[in-house]
Amino acid sequence: MMPKILVVDDDRYTRTLISQMLRSSAQVFLAPDGAVARQLFAEHDFNLVLMDQRLPNHQGLDLLREFRTQRPRMVAILMTGFADVRDAVAAVREGLFDYLTKPFEDLEALEAVIGKALEIDAAYREINSLRTRLAVTSGAPVVVGQSATMTRMLGQIQQVAGLDTTVLLEGESGTGKDVIAKLIHAHSPRSGKAFLEVNCGGLPESLLESLLFGYEKGAFTGAAQASAGYFEKAHGGNLFLDEIADMSPKLQSSLLRVLQDHSFCRIGSTQPRTTDFRLICATNRALAGEVKAGRFREDLFYRINVVAVHLPPVREREGDVFRLAVHFLDFYNTKFGKQCGPFTPAALAALEAQPWPGNVRELQHCIERVVAMQPGGVIDAVHLRPSGGSGQGADSMTTTAALPKLVYRQARAGFERDYLRDLLAAAAGNMSEAARLSGIPRQNLYVRMKRWGFVTEM
Numbered sequence: 001m002m003p004k005i006l007v008v009d010d011d012r013y014t015r016t017l018i019s020q021m022l023r024s025s026a027q028v029f030l031a032p033d034g035a036v037a038r039q040l041f042a043e044h045d046f047n048l049v050l051m052d053q054r055l056p057n058h059q060g061l062d063l064l065r066e067f068r069t070q071r072p073r074m075v076a077i078l079m080t081g082f083a084d085v086r087d088a089v090a091a092v093r094e095g096l097f098d099y100l101t102k103p104f105e106d107l108e109a110l111e112a113v114i115g116k117a118l119e120i121d122a123a124y125r126e127i128n129s130l131r132t133r134l135a136v137t138s139g140a141p142v143v144v145g146q147s148a149t150m151t152r153m154l155g156q157i158q159q160v161a162g163l164d165t166t167v168l169l170e171g172e173s174g175t176g177k178d179v180i181a182k183l184i185h186a187h188s189p190r191s192g193k194a195f196l197e198v199n200c201g202g203l204p205e206s207l208l209e210s211l212l213f214g215y216e217k218g219a220f221t222g223a224a225q226a227s228a229g230y231f232e233k234a235h236g237g238n239l240f241l242d243e244i245a246d247m248s249p250k251l252q253s254s255l256l257r258v259l260q261d262h263s264f265c266r267i268g269s270t271q272p273r274t275t276d277f278r279l280i281c282a283t284n285r286a287l288a289g290e291v292k293a294g295r296f297r298e299d300l301f302y303r304i305n306v307v308a309v310h311l312p313p314v315r316e317r318e319g320d321v322f323r324l325a326v327h328f329l330d331f332y333n334t335k336f337g338k339q340c341g342p343f344t345p346a347a348l349a350a351l352e353a354q355p356w357p358g359n360v361r362e363l364q365h366c367i368e369r370v371v372a373m374q375p376g377g378v379i380d381a382v383h384l385r386p387s388g389g390s391g392q393g394a395d396s397m398t399t400t401a402a403l404p405k406l407v408y409r410q411a412r413a414g415f416e417r418d419y420l421r422d423l424l425a426a427a428a429g430n431m432s433e434a435a436r437l438s439g440i441p442r443q444n445l446y447v448r449m450k451r452w453g454f455v456t457e458m
Helices: 014-023 032-045 058-068 082-094 107-136 150-163 176-185 206-212 250-259 287-292 298-304 322-338 345-352 359-373 400-405 408-426 431-438 442-451
Strands: 004-008 027-031 046-053 076-081 097-102 167-170 194-197 238-242 262-265 271-272 279-281 308-311 340-343 376-379
Touching: 004 014, 014 027, 014 058, 014 107, 027 032, 032 058, 046 107, 058 076, 058 082, 076 107, 076 250, 076 262, 097 107, 097 298, 097 442, 107 322, 107 345, 150 176, 150 308, 167 176, 176 194, 176 238, 194 206, 238 287, 250 262, 250 298, 262 408, 262 442, 287 298, 322 340, 322 345, 322 359, 340 345, 408 431
Parallel strands: 004 027, 004 046, 046 076, 076 097, 167 279, 167 308, 194 238, 238 279, 340 376
Antiparallel strands: 262 271
16 A cells, blocks of 8 residues: 655645655645645545645644644654755754755655655554554564565564474574564464573573473472472473573583483482473574584484574664664653654664664664663754763764675765765865865755754754
């Protein structure tokens, strides 16, 4: 279904230009004044509103504020003459997605801004849909992403979740293997039973052994009473062993026997106990390489490598960064009782330009920090900068070494940011001189500078 866009402008040429540009990709509704705009807005759920600042008997900003009281998450772009840019910049700080200066000299840039605004609207709607779905199916984790790599991976999960077979989740640290394990559990026939998870790399061998196998009273110093282990407690349900490559050789051998015989003995006992659980494993290392290096048992590898699912890193999830950012913004606003946001275009560009080596976890912590530190209001690129530490984060420079890991759009955004920053420095902050040096019209250059947060006032 094509998105609906409302264009409000008393200039027939502007309405016609935008309508013809978008006619193959959107349903475009045209309004020459505020009265018609109000009527159309009441009748349709628009994905985007493009509003002229100067209308007959109306100010575009006032009308947008009125619309936002009815639909707080409405995505809107203000169209304004160059003389009214200050008002437009102030509107962006209030939560307007972006503004465009007329006359439009760069139709490609116009189309790109509209496309990004529609993506933001889609992200908001996706988050609302997830909320509704979670209200119906409580316990199912939220998985955000519509990139091709995530779609393929989720298709694999849908195929195997209902099958009573071992699943091996492979992926870099921070890609969300624990979330996917919970998703498999939620959609498995065992969802009504226990889901237990253990990080094999975070516990000493003796503690991990007692946690998995359980123990009898007096089995070792401190065992004041008998305790059931996870093999026992997971009976009928799912057991998730995270970072299984860190399991010691002794426990690898013990686990293999449990998987083969479906029986085990508690520590300090010779009485066999039977168990029936579905095993889900995860690793951030290539297990085949660990086998060759002699660090992982080959027979255990073949036993758990029944269905292997690769979780893509964030750098391979084109288009998912802003969706994840919107989701985490919504989550932490709710958790902290705040009203931060929305993201400015400069903030979104900064987020998408980063390779995120820590993957989803790093991005999540970035948004958590921003919401925790901000009292409220829109989030701009400057708010994403870490307050201390190594200097790496959302405003760190995209180095040449990182470029091969970036898709073209991300690399281009990083180049533009760095180029404009250096250009402004070379011109000693003088916009007219910067325009002369770059060959970009001053008006267009100012718009680009503003989107990256390098200038805020005329």
